[in-house]
Amino acid sequence: xxxxxxxxxxxxxxxxxxxxxxxxxxxxxxxxxxxxxxxxxxxxxxxxxxxxxxxxxxxxxxxxxxxxxxxxxxxxxxxxxxxxxxxxxxxxxxxxxxxxxxxxxxxxxxxxxxxxxxxxxxxxxxxxxxxxxxxxxxxxxxxxxxxxxxxxxxxxxxxxxxxxxxxxxxxxxxxxxxxxxxxxxxxxxxxxxxxxxxxxxxxxxxxxxxxxxxxxxxxxxxxxxxxxxxxxxxxxxxxxxxxxxxxxxxxxxxxxxxxxxxxxxxxxxxxxxxxxxxxxxxxxxxxxxxxxxxxxxxxxxxxxxxxxxxxxxxx
Amino acid sequence: xxxxxxxxxxxxxxxxxxxxxxxxxxxxxxxxxxxxxxxxxxxxxxxxxxxxxxxxxxxxxxxxxxxxxxxxxxxxxxxxxxxxxxxxxxxxxxxxxxxxxxxxxxxxxxxxxxxxxxxxxxxxxxxxxxxxxxxxxxxxxxxxxxxxxxxxxxxxxxxxxxxxxxxxxxxxxxxxxxxxxxxxxxxxxxxxxxxxxxxxxxxxxxxxxxxxxxxxxxxxxxxxxxxxxxxxxxxxxxxxxxx
Numbered sequence: 172x173x174x175x176x177x178x179x180x181x182x183x184x185x186x187x188x189x190x191x192x193x194x195x196x197x198x199x200x201x202x203x204x205x206x207x208x209x210x211x212x213x214x215x216x217x218x219x220x221x222x223x224x225x226x227x228x229x230x231x232x233x234x235x236x237x238x239x240x241x242x243x244x245x246x247x248x249x250x251x252x253x254x255x256x257x258x259x260x261x262x263x264x265x266x267x268x269x270x271x272x273x274x275x276x277x278x279x280x281x282x283x284x285x286x287x288x289x290x291x292x293x294x295x296x297x298x299x300x301x302x303x304x305x306x307x308x309x310x311x312x313x314x315x316x317x318x319x320x321x322x323x324x325x326x327x328x329x330x331x332x333x334x335x336x337x338x339x340x341x342x343x344x345x346x347x348x349x350x351x352x353x354x355x356x357x358x359x360x361x362x363x364x365x366x367x368x369x370x371x372x373x374x375x376x377x378x379x380x381x382x383x384x385x386x387x388x389x390x391x392x393x394x395x396x397x398x399x400x401x402x403x404x405x406x407x408x409x410x411x412x413x414x415x416x417x418x419x420x421x422x423x424x425x426x427x428x429x430x431x432x433x434x435x436x437x438x439x440x441x442x443x444x445x446x447x448x449x450x451x452x453x454x455x456x457x458x459x460x461x462x463x464x465x466x467x468x469x470x471x472x473x474x475x476x477x478x479x480x481x482x483x484x485x486x
Numbered sequence: 487x488x489x490x491x492x493x494x495x496x497x498x499x500x501x502x503x504x505x506x507x508x509x510x511x512x513x514x515x516x517x518x519x520x521x522x523x524x525x526x527x528x529x530x531x532x533x534x535x536x537x538x539x540x541x542x543x544x545x546x547x548x549x550x551x552x553x554x555x556x557x558x559x560x561x562x563x564x565x566x567x568x569x570x571x572x573x574x575x576x577x578x579x580x581x582x583x584x585x586x587x588x589x590x591x592x593x594x595x596x597x598x599x600x601x602x603x604x605x606x607x608x609x610x611x612x613x614x615x616x617x618x619x620x621x622x623x624x625x626x627x628x629x630x631x632x633x634x635x636x637x638x639x640x641x642x643x644x645x646x647x648x649x650x651x652x653x654x655x656x657x658x659x660x661x662x663x664x665x666x667x668x669x670x671x672x673x674x675x676x677x678x679x680x681x682x683x684x685x686x687x688x689x690x691x692x693x694x695x696x697x698x699x700x701x702x703x704x705x706x707x708x709x710x711x712x713x714x715x716x717x718x719x720x721x722x723x724x725x726x727x728x729x
Binding site: 220221222223354355356357358359360383385421422423425426430431433 | 653654681685692710713717
């Protein structure tokens, strides 16, 4: 105890995609490039960024569902590397995943009560009667008392999410990785689902929230990591600071400046083609090398040659 | 490119009341859409936004359905399409009578484009079919297709691609292209930003707006984002739900 729940050091992931034809060479697609991440017990960390920025890949690697190409990942001090899949499964009982699309994650023939009690039996190792009682308790806590025996197709979008949450929370995991748990829900329903998730998070458990919803990141996360093209470009405590990286500012307030072209630079800072700061000698510097993540203070770090300068002067 | 028809009234919906199994889902909704303008339809989940839009499209699938109100497309005629269209039989007749308007006078841009596109047809074919439906003459289609593709920012190779080969953002662009391909007067978009990240949301919203206004189309936009609606809507209809 006391140490971090999650320790990610210099992790990289490159996918090899097959070429157009069986005889064409495969293409290397980098998804995650040199990411460091720590999650302490009781901490909620948000991963934000546009689609394709590597958030989900990183989240899956944390749970040992994907093997990193380089770097190391350890949960509660124990590394994933070298652990065979069958041993990983047993360890994963403590580290749970909330899927994005509940309808493809839930068994269409299983009621919420059956789904959660099966989880408690199979993963929690409880006898049937206890599993059922435990499942009922969690579902009632999440306000699904009237829906215990409904089929997933008869549940509303928000209720389906709650069933996936109940399944995870019932196991009292040490770490929950939630991959866009509110995508597709309307704003008024999103709040309620997140309240259910974080309100019932076991004490001293950590959570990684992958999201597109910046207001959720602001409202709940102790720390947010902004990702762009596989890299973390800003790490920030949103309760105390505003984002300074021009890309992060665009993400948090997309209407604040002219629409981006969406083109990413191959070398140097990926945001360079759309960057409003890069000008003159600074632009040359940004084109030459990827800015490293540098600390502004203990709760704020940014990877931008243009954004770090003024704040460093202040400090 | 098109004649200036800005301001012409396309939809006049008055006092729309819809019931379903004894519950009143909509109670006296008024809504206007004008050419070259944006009308936004807002409200919490379950307040009947999509239902209202479906009535404008002539698709009523509740029982007994429309129990009051009138729906006119003033740009076409003075006819009240809801007159005597209560009940399941009336809804079927309405659906049948408005069939010729859908895909021609008015089109629909879906919420989740990647699941709304036909997975087994190339994008080029789907665009072409939309043009056929809208009566775009054959000799114009090829040029129109390429111009449109360029306008929505899709590469030419996308024409030969199946929807499954495109990213979510590209599918959304394709769906918007299909919505305007038949040269409609009215476009109805049901939360086109659902599931997109914030930056893409803005890009897609602006694209939709540009596509419609450039053609002088009226746009009925269902949205739950204040920051989007505040920026682009000419008038806003707020549904409170279940009143």
